[in-house]
Amino acid sequence: MLMEELLSVKYDVISGDFIRGGEASSNLKKLLNQLGIRSDVVKRICVACYEAEMNIVIHSVGGYIQAKIYNDRIEIIAYDNGPGIPDIELAMQEGYSTASEIAREMGFGGGMGLPNIKRSSDEFYITSEVGKYTKLKIIIYFD
Amino acid sequence: MKQLFHSVSLISEKCIGCTKCLMNCPVEAIRVKNGKAVIYNEKCIDCGECIKICPYGAHVAVKDSLDDLSKYKKKVVIPSVTLYSQFGSKVLPCDVNEALLKLGFDEVFDITFACDIAAEILKKDIENVVKPAISTLCPTVIRLIETAYPSLISHLVKILTPIEISAFLIREKYQKQGLKNEDIGVFFLTPCPSWVTKIKELSNNENIKINGAIPISDIYSKMLKYIKHRDTNVNYYISKTGLLWSYSGGQCKAIDVENSISVDGIKNVIKVLNDVETGRLDDIDYIEVLACSNGCVGGLLLVENPYNAERITKMIINKIDFTYKVFDFNNIKNKLINNKDREDKTLKLSSDFKSAVEMIKNMNNIINMLPGTDCGLCGSPSCKAFAEDVAKGLACIEDCKFISNGGKKDES
Ligand SMILES: Nc1ncnc2c1ncn2[C@@H]1O[C@H](COP(=O)(O)OP(=O)(O)OP(=O)(O)O)[C@@H](O)[C@H]1O
Numbered sequence: 341m342l343m344e345e346l347l348s349v350k351y352d353v354i355s356g357d358f359i360r361g362g363e364a365s366s367n368l369k370k371l372l373n374q375l376g377i378r379s380d381v382v383k384r385i386c387v388a389c390y391e392a393e394m395n396i397v398i399h400s401v402g403g404y405i406q407a408k409i410y411n412d413r414i415e416i417i418a419y420d421n422g423p424g425i426p427d428i429e430l431a432m433q434e435g436y437s438t439a440s441e442i443a444r445e446m447g448f449g450g451g452m453g454l455p456n457i458k459r460s461s462d463e464f465y466i467t468s469e470v471g472k473y474t475k476l477k478i479i480i481y482f483d
Numbered sequence: 484m485k486q487l488f489h490s491v492s493l494i495s496e497k498c499i500g501c502t503k504c505l506m507n508c509p510v511e512a513i514r515v516k517n518g519k520a521v522i523y524n525e526k527c528i529d530c531g532e533c534i535k536i537c538p539y540g541a542h543v544a545v546k547d548s549l550d551d552l553s554k555y556k557k558k559v560v561i562p563s564v565t566l567y568s569q570f571g572s573k574v575l576p577c578d579v580n581e582a583l584l585k586l587g588f589d590e591v592f593d594i595t596f597a598c599d600i601a602a603e604i605l606k607k608d609i610e611n612v613v614k615p616a617i618s619t620l621c622p623t624v625i626r627l628i629e630t631a632y633p634s635l636i637s638h639l640v641k642i643l644t645p646i647e648i649s650a651f652l653i654r655e656k657y658q659k660q661g662l663k664n665e666d667i668g669v670f671f672l673t674p675c676p677s678w679v680t681k682i683k684e685l686s687n688n689e690n691i692k693i694n695g696a697i698p699i700s701d702i703y704s705k706m707l708k709y710i711k712h713r714d715t716n717v718n719y720y721i722s723k724t725g726l727l728w729s730y731s732g733g734q735c736k737a738i739d740v741e742n743s744i745s746v747d748g749i750k751n752v753i754k755v756l757n758d759v760e761t762g763r764l765d766d767i768d769y770i771e772v773l774a775c776s777n778g779c780v781g782g783l784l785l786v787e788n789p790y791n792a793e794r795i796t797k798m799i800i801n802k803i804d805f806t807y808k809v810f811d812f813n814n815i816k817n818k819l820i821n822n823k824d825r826e827d828k829t830l831k832l833s834s835d836f837k838s839a840v841e842m843i844k845n846m847n848n849i850i851n852m853l854p855g856t857d858c859g860l861c862g863s864p865s866c867k868a869f870a871e872d873v874a875k876g877l878a879c880i881e882d883c884k885f886i887s888n889g890g891k892k893d894e895s
């Protein structure tokens with residue numbers, strides 16, 4: 341019974357939409373506060389979700405963030421429909437970035453997003469297929 | 484839930500239920516029930532936006548008065564630094580202080596001294612909290628963080644505000660002279676309702692107790708009678724770095740931290756706090772956050788407009804060549820640091836996780852039935868807020884005109 345999914349929310353994330361980019365993590369944060377999740381945990385979730393969301397905005401053609409809430413943890417799926425990551429090991433390195441000039445001017449493109457997600461999460465899985473998709477699974481326990 | 488005092492409140496008789504405040508409250512703390520606005524106290528942050536927007540004067544700031552001044556043996560007033568910007572650039576701070584003495588105070592405490600102490604401690608204090616350090620001068624911002632950004636509580640600096648430091652120093656001084664604490668009356672001349680609320684919260688701490696917060700706009704005309712105009716550069720002891728705390732950006736300048744930002748205006752504050760939460764601003768050392776536009780000179784209970792007040796402050800600063808040299812405060816430093824954990828006042832749906840989850844599910848089901856037009860006719864500021872109200876039992880679904888008219892959303 342402990343494994344049962346209690347609640348699931350899904351937010352669409354639109355490619356290139358810097359104005360609304362961040363809304364998914366902001367909405368998710370409000371929800372977690374309402375549920376009474378400990379604030380330091382909320383902070384980690386917020387950081388991970390935001391970085392995943394912005395990667396979809398900046399690097400992909402668009403996708404979604406889905407958050408599944410269990411009794412003891414949250415599972416975040418960040419999925420997009422490509423272009424995919426050719427070399428995941430390289431992408432995971434701190435400082436590696438292919439961000440565009442525009443994104444850099446907006447303060448993105450430090451190559452810290454994926455490493456930060458990994459650091460903020462308890463479990464982190466990334467899979468990708470070039471030309472098809474990128475999928476992140478982030479698990480963070482509530483205590 | 485415990486009853487919270489708020490300075491910002493509503494005179495029901497004056498309210499015609501126009502919904503202007505409803506749609507303009509930055510934290511969605513207002514509802515319209517039975518044709519009258521209602522403020523949800525546990526959500527209200529005392530920013531005063533509703534007071535500014537209400538055309539009928541129904542939203543007001545509850546405040547203190549000087550009526551019981553004579554109750555105290557020693558009457559000391561702490562003026563907000565913004566007071567000195569209210570009488571034009573030709574009226575010097577010393578003359579403003581003199582006018583205050585004529586109103587019956589025994590002492591005008593120099594708040595710029597407390598500002599200089601705060602600045603000195605702040606310089607180091609910002610390294611003792613989670614980066615970016617966030618300033619605590621504005622009580623509205625603190626309430627916002629405590630209710631909606633609990634994860635940022637660990638970013639708040641621990642040094643007391645100059646107002647609290649002033650109260651502490653006043654009480655310490657007169658108690659040393661043999662006065663009983665209850666015989667010392669400490670009054671703050673406030674630029675905003677937010678501080679009226681804040682001093683009530685402080686009142687159970689005897690060391691920094693402030694007996695009343697008097698709006699500057701209330702005392703203004705009484706002071707005018709005594710204000711002298713003499714435009715000379717007399718050397719008076721008020722510190723130019725202290726006066727910097729009047730307007731947005733001044734604090735950062737006073738503590739001389741370059742890698743900092745200053746944010747003013749409640750809507751901008753909300754945007755920036757959102758960014759801090761995502762970790763985007765982790766490289767910044769200090770964030771000065773003030774609810775009013777242009778900082779405290781934009782306070783609702785002031786007379787001069789914020790931009791002219793800033794100009795006036797700067798002109799006065801230019802005439803002053805004095806700053807308190809604060810080094811030897813290590814003996815009192817510990818008393819000026821707030822080491823108590825701040826209360827997490829987040830608005831949870833329920834203390835029980837499972838029932839909170841059920842309420843969210845319920846809310847999501849309700850949202851799916853609503854038109855999403857945020858029309859406000861139900862008395863809630865948005866469809867989302869309405870769904871939350873219904874789930875909490877604070878509103879009923881038929882209050883939605885769309886639903887009560889039998890409206891159904893197209894299934895897409
Ligand atoms: N969803 C994605 N789709 C395609 N490529 C991606 C995706 N997410 C990351 N990448 C690739 O991995 C690189 C590293 O990502 P990471 O988030 O660590 O840094 P960044 O987004 O470039 O910069 P920062 O996150 O610091 O703003 C990106 O530059 C990009 O090439």
Ligand code: SF4
Pocket residue numbers: 530620621622623624674675676677678773774775778779780781782783
């Ligand atoms: S910015 Fe200053 S004047 Fe405005 S509410 Fe905050 S403390 Fe009061």
Ligand SMILES: [Mg+2]
Pocket residue numbers: 391394395449452453454
């Ligand atoms: Mg990134």
